Amino acid sequence: MTQNARPILNGQVNFPVCMAPMVGLTHVAFRRLVREYLPAGAVTIWPTEMLNSRRIPSENLNTTPETLRSPDETHLVPQILGNEETPIALSVQRLEEEWGAQGIDINMGCPVKKALSHNYGVALMGDSDYAAEVVRMTVRNTTLPVSVKLRAGHQNDLVYLIEFIKKLESAGASWVTLHPRTTEQKRRGTADWSQIRSVREVVKIPIIGNGDVQVADDAFKLMDVTGCDMAMVGRALTARPWLLWQVGERLGFDAPSGREGHRAPATAAEEGAEYGRSLKRLLGLTEEVFGRAPFSMDLGLRKFRFHVRTSSPWLQFGHDLYARTTKAKTFSEVGHALDEFFGREQLMTGRTELRQ
Numbered sequence: 521m522t523q524n525a526r527p528i529l530n531g532q533v534n535f536p537v538c539m540a541p542m543v544g545l546t547h548v549a550f551r552r553l554v555r556e557y558l559p560a561g562a563v564t565i566w567p568t569e570m571l572n573s574r575r576i577p578s579e580n581l582n583t584t585p586e587t588l589r590s591p592d593e594t595h596l597v598p599q600i601l602g603n604e605e606t607p608i609a610l611s612v613q614r615l616e617e618e619w620g621a622q623g624i625d626i627n628m629g630c631p632v633k634k635a636l637s638h639n640y641g642v643a644l645m646g647d648s649d650y651a652a653e654v655v656r657m658t659v660r661n662t663t664l665p666v667s668v669k670l671r672a673g674h675q676n677d678l679v680y681l682i683e684f685i686k687k688l689e690s691a692g693a694s695w696v697t698l699h700p701r702t703t704e705q706k707r708r709g710t711a712d713w714s715q716i717r718s719v720r721e722v723v724k725i726p727i728i729g730n731g732d733v734q735v736a737d738d739a740f741k742l743m744d745v746t747g748c749d750m751a752m753v754g755r756a757l758t759a760r761p762w763l764l765w766q767v768g769e770r771l772g773f774d775a776p777s778g779r780e781g782h783r784a785p786a787t788a789a790e791e792g793a794e795y796g797r798s799l800k801r802l803l804g805l806t807e808e809v810f811g812r813a814p815f816s817m818d819l820g821l822r823k824f825r826f827h828v829r830t831s832s833p834w835l836q837f838g839h840d841l842y843a844r845t846t847k848a849k850t851f852s853e854v855g856h857a858l859d860e861f862f863g864r865e866q867l868m869t870g871r872t873e874l875r876q
């Protein structure tokens with residue numbers, strides 16, 4: 521970790537970058553891909569997609585696309601969505617005892633209409649006492665550390681945000697992840713990192729900073745500028761999962777297992793080529809996990825295409841790649857399309873305008 525970082529997951533985490541939870545993207549196949557780029561000996565936390573606490577109690581865990589996990593995955597901190605004690609209690613107990621969670625994250629940032637109408641997700645940011653109560657009801661039903669992921673809120677009011685986070689801290693939150701965009705901004709515009717700094721200065725629990733990290737440099741900058749204890753990366757990690765390797769190299773970690781003696785991709789062309797290899801690997805993993813019974817080729821291909829849609833803006837001619845993967849109708853056709861496309865040199869850009 522960086523100097524002065526506060527301990528996360530009872531001090532087990534020794535690496536300052538982690539993956540952001542993303543619906544439709546942070547499933548087991550993608551987590552496996554990214555873990556293959558984690559430097560040897562590095563320990564970080566891993567999210568799931570957002571899991572609805574009203575569904576988890578009756579679901580067949582580890583068989584749905586959202587709850588599938590691989591037996592060798594460790595340090596999983598699934599994210600739940602909820603606001604009532606009974607479903608939250610049943611969910612966290614099952615996630616801890618049956619599924620192997622090592623922490624529980626509560627979503628207080630989801631801005632979609634459905635979450636607002638059910639009073640969970642970012643709706644909880646409108647009532648700090650009730651939000652603190654949701655933390656309390658989670659903490660009393662699990663022995664695991666409980667964290668909260670939130671955004672700048674509806675009103676972009678820093679005084680309110682600080683009071684809000686202090687209440688979560690008093691209610692027993694072990695750490696908080698802040699994505700400093702307002703509800704209205706959704707994921708557009710710029711994340712206001714100064715809010716992360718202001719919060720980090722006045723609370724005692726660790727703060728994970730999130731928003732707009734696109735390259736390894738940005739992760740270090742985010743931690744330097746805000747003093748946050750870890751950087752969480754979402755969209756950019758879909759494009760450059762080797763960002764973990766690049767960060768590890770700078771911190772003196774060994775190369776990821778199986779990549780000993782190699783350096784992390786560094787130039788635009790090296791990154792372009794690695795993007796091709798990583799997509800090929802993800803295609804294989806996606807087919808293996810989602811592309812056949814009990815799921816279907818259609819589901820697997822939809823997941824893969826969504827990944828390409830999110831990650832391709834960092835690639836010159838990314839729109840062409842996306843069009844080709846949409847046109848291909850089977851896993852093998854997508855594989856051929858990737859081979860053909862990456863048969864020519866492709867260049868990745870460091871930073872790009874984030875639109876979705």
Ligand SMILES: Cc1cc2nc3c(=O)[nH]c(=O)nc-3n(C[C@H](O)[C@H](O)[C@H](O)COP(=O)(O)O)c2cc1C
Nearest residue numbers: 540541542543570629669699731732733753754755
């Ligand atoms: C497709 C997509 C789905 C997302 N789903 C979730 C979610 O389920 N829970 C959550 O807390 N944040 C979710 N987010 C927000 C990310 O976790 C993150 O806060 C946001 O993308 C900003 O980080 P970034 O700039 O590194 O992408 C989602 C983001 C994307 C792009």
